[in-house]
Amino acid sequence: MPSMTVGERIVLHLSQYTRHRESFQCPEEVTQKGISERLDISRAHAAIELKRLKEIGEVEERVAHVTRAKTRRKVYFLNLRGENRAREMRDYAKEKKVRIIDPGGEFEVVEGQMALNVLKTDINLGEARAYEIILTNSEIDLADFKREEKLQAPEEKEPEDFFGRREELDYFQRLFEKENPRIVIVLGLPGVGKTALAKRIPSLFDVPCFYHPVKEWDTPELILGSLAAFLEGQGKKKLRSKMDSILDWNEVSRILQRDLKGCLLVFDDCHKSKKMETFLSIFKDMDEFKGKIVATTRVRPFFYDSSDTLLKGRIEELQLTGLDSQGTQELIQHIGKKLDQSKSEHLHEITNGHPLFLEFVLARGEDRARTDFESYLHDQILSELSVTDESTLRKLCVHRYPVTSDAVQGTSSLVLRNLSRMLLITEEEGSYSVNPSIKSVIYSRSDPRQRKEAHSLAADYYLKSEDDFERLHHLIEAGRFPEAARLCLKKGEELAEKGKAKEILEFIEILQPKVKYTERLSQLEDIMRKIVATQ
The missing domain is CATH 1.10.10.10 (Winged helix-like DNA-binding domain superfamily/Winged helix DNA-binding domain)
Structure with missing residues (x-):
């Protein structure tokens, strides 16, 4: 389930009060106190986030009279850039498909706009909170809400625990030792550990690091605003000075090329925003870019081709697969399970070292974990x-x-x-x-029919490729037993000489009750047993 930063929640909250921007008297909801109470965060946290939003040019501060306050106080409003960011989030939420479950258990998949209406009218949520619920959930169970109930804000996530990945860490530790690659695309299925790796990478370097978890509503302009604040923190204010005017992307490119020298940029979950490809392509074409970029994604991007990866060497792909056996053991120990070596190896084998699948198995047992993991991959x-x-x-x-x-x-x-x-x-x-x-x-x-059809096609494929052993395997799985028996009798001894006698024995045991060649198969079985005994 995606989460929202406190800064994003503040932007959504303030977007409801744009009409008061020039008002003589403002509502308390646009003060630090009002913001912290509405979002259920500490006053100190609100102050920190408001300062950051001012620095990246999305929020403006002024002093004004406040309803029921005796003195003038600081109030906060979105500027044009902040309004654009809020609009991106709202537009995404309205178009998003959401599954609504009513209190009776019936469900319907609807567009976000309808879900928004339900949350505001049936549940009586405020507009910003309703948007937040839609942005952070693909399924909304109305039974979880009570009318006019104050909902708790999502907790900030702790950094993911990290296990194994020694080869990958070694690869990244050498990243700054050579000019290329300038961009590393980390590819991996959901739950395989891309985010954990992305959060670990900055700790490997003593260089300025920028980490950005990509959201569905991110645009190049929004990310550029965050980068401007990052560079301003490094004493480089040129990009920030350009953010208040119409962007000249050629000039922006020159500024980034100069000011990001020696910096590491990490963009996590780039697949969430289609516009990330446009942003990353800017760096691909910079001739003198001296920084490094790591981008994680579950979908291979379109913005580069083989000439970039193979010829120019500017971009490299790193395919993230499951943990190795040692990483699996570390994860098992961290969770607190005491398993012997054989059990650990079994879990590694059935999960292919996939961290999330492994956690499912350890928490729920093998059968339920497989079902839950299948559901997770289906949804994702x-x-x-x-x-x-x-x-x-x-x-x-x-x-x-x-x-x-x-x-x-x-x-x-x-x-x-x-x-x-x-x-x-x-x-x-x-x-x-x-x-x-x-x-x-x-x-x-x-289903069984589909499996048999697939095995039957595979058997025909291996007939053409003249791989008798694989053909025999797939003929049996397809239920084409007479053909399998004939092939077994014809090629069995030849395959046994290639070290397949034990497997042929297993095939014979399957075929004997199903075909008429029982006597000949029995003779072949005797031959196979003698070969196995001598091996």
Whole structure:
């Protein structure tokens, strides 16, 4: 579930009071005291955030008479930049799809505008709080709210605990030792640890670091405002001086190129805003950029191509997969579970070291964890797949080894590229395989008929590629037992000579009750047992 910073909540709150900007007497809600009470934060926290919002040019401060106050007090209002930021958040919320669950348990997926009306009229929430609920939730259970109830603000998240990733940390520690890459794109599925890594990276360097968790409503202008405040803190005020006028992006590019020398910029969850690609592309084309950028995302961006990654070397991709066995052990110990080596290895194997899946298993048990993890991946990525996308994944997930596009005949290269961009499949030298972290999820989401069809296609693929062992495996899984028996009798001894005698024995045990070649299969079984005994 996404969270909102206190600064973003203040912007939404103040956006309700724009009409009072020039008023002689202002409501208490635009004072530090009023803001802290409405948002349920400390007065000190409100003061710190208001100071920061003034520094990045989104809030203005003046002194005015305040309702029921005996003396004039400081009041705060959004300026044009702040209003634009609030509008971006509100527009995103209105268009967002939200699942509303009524007190009786019935649900309906609606647009944010309708959800906003429900929260304001049925639940009697204030406008800013209603927007906040929509921005931070994809599902809203009305039974959780009481009319006119004061809701608690979301807690600030503590930095994620960090385990393993020694190779990745070693890679980043050497980042400033050479000119390229200037941009590192960290790719990974949801829950694999991208944010934990992004928050850890700044601690590796004694250089000015800028960390920005990307939000759905972020625009290049909003991020630039935060960067201007960051640079101003370094004593570099040129960018800040340009923020109050119409931006000349060529001049902005020159300022960034000069003032970000030796700095590290970390942008986390870049997939959340489509406009992040526009912002990052600015740095790709700077010839003299001497800073470093790390961007995490669950979707491979469009703003660069192979000439940037392979030829110029300005951009590198780092694919974040599951933890190694040592990282898995560290996570298990941190959670407080005492498991023997064999049990730890089993958990590492079934979860592929995926940190979130591993936490699910440790907290809920293997069976429930698998169901919950499948639901999580469905909500995060699989629900966005087209029928063609999911069909292609079903065909690929039955394969135990990478295969060429012939294994999914009739599937366009565009579909394969899109699945690769979403990190659901990997492509290497013209061969494709399903990401190990979702392979079992895709397979379990297929019904028995779909699985048999996929295995049958795989069996035909291996007939063409002349891989008898894989063909035999898929014929059995597809229920094509007579063909499997004939192939087993024909190629069994040859495959046994290649070290597959034990597997052939297992195939024979499956086939004997299902086909008429029982006597010949029994003879082959005797031969296999003798071979296994000598191995």
